[in-house]
Amino acid sequence: MKITAAVVNGINEEYQLEELTLGQLYPDEVVVKMVASGICHSDEALRMGDAAHPIPAVFGHEGAGIIEKVGDAVKNFNVGDQVVMAYNYCGTCAGCRTGHPSSCEEWTTLNFTGARPDGSYIFFKADGTPVSNFFTQSSFTTYTITNKNNLIKVDPEADLRLVAPLGCGLLTGFGTVLNGLKPKTSSSFAVFGTGAVGLGALMAAKIEGASIIIAVDIHDSRLETARELGATHTINSRTENLEERIAEITEGLGVNYSVDTTGISAVMKASIDVLGIGGVSAPVAVTPNSVEFNTFMDLVLANRKLVGVLMGDAVPQLAVPQLIQYHKEGKFPFDKLVKLYKFDEINQAAADSNSGKTIKPILIIDESYRNAEPLVSNK
Ligand SMILES: NC(=O)c1ccc[n+]([C@@H]2O[C@H](COP(=O)([O-])OP(=O)(O)OC[C@H]3O[C@@H](n4cnc5c(N)ncnc54)[C@H](O)[C@@H]3O)[C@@H](O)[C@H]2O)c1
Ligand SMILES: [Zn+2]
Ligand SMILES: [Zn+2]
Incomplete structure (x- = not known):
């Protein structure tokens, strides 16, 4: 053929x-x-x-x-x-x-x-x-x-031109939060990079009841979209001081959960540094870059955790119909x-x-x- x-x-x-x-x-x-x-x-x-x-x-x-x-x-x-x-x-x-x-x-x-x-x-x-x-x-x-x-x-009425991208990036972002971070309600959450993966994670954090949702990117247009989707705060890390803003937003406590989708060494390190005590970070980018940190100072001393999550650790046959349903309800x-x-x-x-x-x-x-x-x- x-x-x-x-x-x-x-x-x-x-x-x-x-x-x-x-x-x-x-x-x-x-x-x-x-x-x-x-x-x-x-x-x-x-x-x-x-x-x-x-x-x-x-x-x-x-x-x-x-x-x-x-x-x-x-x-x-x-x-x-x-x-x-x-x-x-x-x-x-x-x-x-x-x-x-x-x-x-x-x-x-x-x-x-x-x-x-x-x-x-x-x-x-x-x-x-x-x-x-x-x-x-x-x-x-x-x-x-x-x-x-x-x-x-998928249902015969679903428009395949719209639902096509649900099988990877959005599923990954959504599942990283639901299955990788498993956030407690009313928690604080920061996402680094607001592409499809980051925004999928952001919408999931909102569904899971996060009370502080911080989106970080270098493009104002993407941060605007992040606000439309539920970000309570946005930071352009090119023009603003990331550490200062996050400290101010979280009253010095740091965030409970973070996701890095940029794969840039310094940003991945920042996504760990902004965690509060007991915080969990998921770096999910496909990247050739590494990140250097001290296990005791950066993780152990504050009971922080770092988790790898592939494809949102989701079952696509269950999660994609769920995302289509959330979309119909206006939640995704x-x-x-x-x-x-x-x-x-x-x-x-x-x-x-x-x-x-x-x-x-x-x-x-x-x-x-x-x-x-x-x-x-x-x-
Ligand atoms: N773990 C997995 O299973 C899995 C699955 C799908 C995709 N991915 C990976 O996830 C990553 C994100 O995918 P995507 O489609 O959302 O990509 P994307 O390129 O659309 O998003 C990345 C975002 O990071 C932002 N960014 C770049 N430099 C930055 C900086 N210094 N500070 C803050 N933000 C910055 C970009 O502006 C962009 O909005 C990619 O590496 C992709 O390959 C992983
Ligand atoms: Zn993909
Ligand atoms: Zn198998």
């Missing part, structure tokens, strides 16, 4: 729309006709070489589409179902069986090696060169092959973050995300979806 995909052929090279061939469909997989895909900063981190991944590759892991073909071993999904896609997991290891699929023993193999565990590929160039997949999803394409464990069925207004782009504008969309102009770019891959009627929830 011939498809069109945005291929990255070298580190730091732009996405190129190319005609590829889809490989064989395995029994536990489905073919999905893509409708839309969010761009997550992790796609860009891999394109720019901030984390290693075999190239050439088709990135994209915030996709939504309609099932076109179902493998023989797939139960509960049918041709025509609307699906959002998240990551792949084995479903049988201890992590998967205890409700923590992002702790799957096979997680890296299934999501980061570019091939199936048996070494076979999903995408091929015209000359037969294999092209890596990402997350067994590779959503920057007109059609993809994905595993049944990537799939989240992520439509305020999105901007739609045509598929062939992918390089512009990525550039706008990197410059801070667009928080969550969504590529519309099938422009005929819903007779091309405008997306209603896109305010």
Whole structure:
């Protein structure tokens, strides 16, 4: 089957729309006709070489589409179902069986090696060169092959152009707070970086009843959005003194919880330094940078904790429908973050995300979806 995909052929090279061939469909997989895909900063981190991944590759892991073909071993999904896609997991290891699929023993193999565990590929160039997949999803394409464990069925009335990005960045932010930090009500919370992950975390902190919600960024426009979504205080760390502002807001106590989404060494350190006694911090960025701290002075002495949280430690099949429900109730207004782009504008969309102009770019891959009627929830 011939498809069109945005291929990255070298580190730091732009996405190129190319005609590829889809490989064989395995029994536990489905073919999905893509409708839309969010761009997550992790796609860009891999394109720019901030984390290693075999190239050439088709990135994209915030996709939504309609099932076109179902493998023989797939139960509960049918041709025509609307699906959002998240990551792949084995479903049988201890992590998967205890409700923590992002702790799957096979997680890296299934999501980061570019091939199936048996070494076979999903995408091929015209000359037969294999092209890596990402997350067994590779959503920057007109059609993809994905595993049944990537799939989240969504209601026929859900608009796939809006809900597409729920499978990664927003899920990560939301889950990092709910499952990683598990905040007590009326607590204080600071998020460093107000992209999709940071704002997902911020909306979750509000849902969880945080009384002080501080958003930190270097772009005033993003901080404005953070205020709209429930930040009680915002700090532009380029123009304001971060430590002084946080001390003033928390009356010198520091915050109970923090999340870093910037991956910048000094900011990650600041996200630990602003914690009060017993505070917990989650640094979640995909970053090549390290952070240096003294275990006794910076953690032990104040009973502080540092937690790593992958994909929000959430079960995507439970959390994504919950996010759609929260959105309907007005509690998770992520439509305020999105901007739609045509598929062939992918390089512009990525550039706008990197410059801070667009928080969550969504590529519309099938422009005929819903007779091309405008997306209603896109305010
Ligand atoms: N842990 C996981 O499972 C997981 C999942 C998805 C994404 N991620 C990672 O999370 C990170 C955030 O993703 P995103 O899509 O929200 O990215 P993003 O680039 O949209 O957001 C990062 C934000 O940090 C801000 N920033 C940059 N420098 C800053 C500074 N010095 N001080 C304060 N703010 C600063 C930027 O302006 C931007 O708003 C990325 O590294 C991404 O790869 C991790
Ligand atoms: Zn597993
Ligand atoms: Zn992502």
